[in-house]
Amino acid sequence: MEAKDVPILVPALATELRFAQRLRKHLEEEQLLDGRYRLQEVPGGRMALPVLEEKLSQLRLPREVPSPRATSLPQDPVPSRAGLLAELHGQLWHTSILHIQAVKSYAPHVHHLVLDLECRPTPPA
Incomplete structure (x- = not known):
């Protein structure tokens, strides 16, 4: 394995x-x-x-x-937004959604959104 x-x-x-x-x-x-x-x-x-x-x-x-x-957690735990950033950049990150704006809806269950996301490295403890 x-x-x-x-x-x-x-x-x-x-x-x-x-x-x-x-x-x-x-x-x-x-x-x-x-x-x-x-x-x-x-x-x-x-x-x-x-x-x-x-x-x-x-x-x-x-x-x-x-x-x-x-x-x-189940065998394949789902990473959080911060977890994905940590995997990419080798350190923990704090993320927060600043604003969500609905843009379009095409059909039932198809919605486009614009997301304003703030990401900052978490300072060492």
Whole structure:
């Protein structure tokens, strides 16, 4: 098996869809969310939120999110915007959408948008 065929295991917490955004916000505030990967749906209608493995021991869950399950992201985790930039440039980046403008719609489900995206390297900790 080649190195690129080795599956990437990304630790994650899986919670019900209705609690995913609250948990994401909490993990961001506590600097536990692994920003290199996107949240992904996992079997059972739950959302898996990637967490930083080296900070798992610091995990304190908020009361408003009933006991998420420890899991890992699917075998091919989807990189976030910042994760794609890190892969290309060798360092972490912070990205934010400044503005979205709808331009055209051609048919049902075909929409063209213009996106104003700000990308900055994340300063070393």
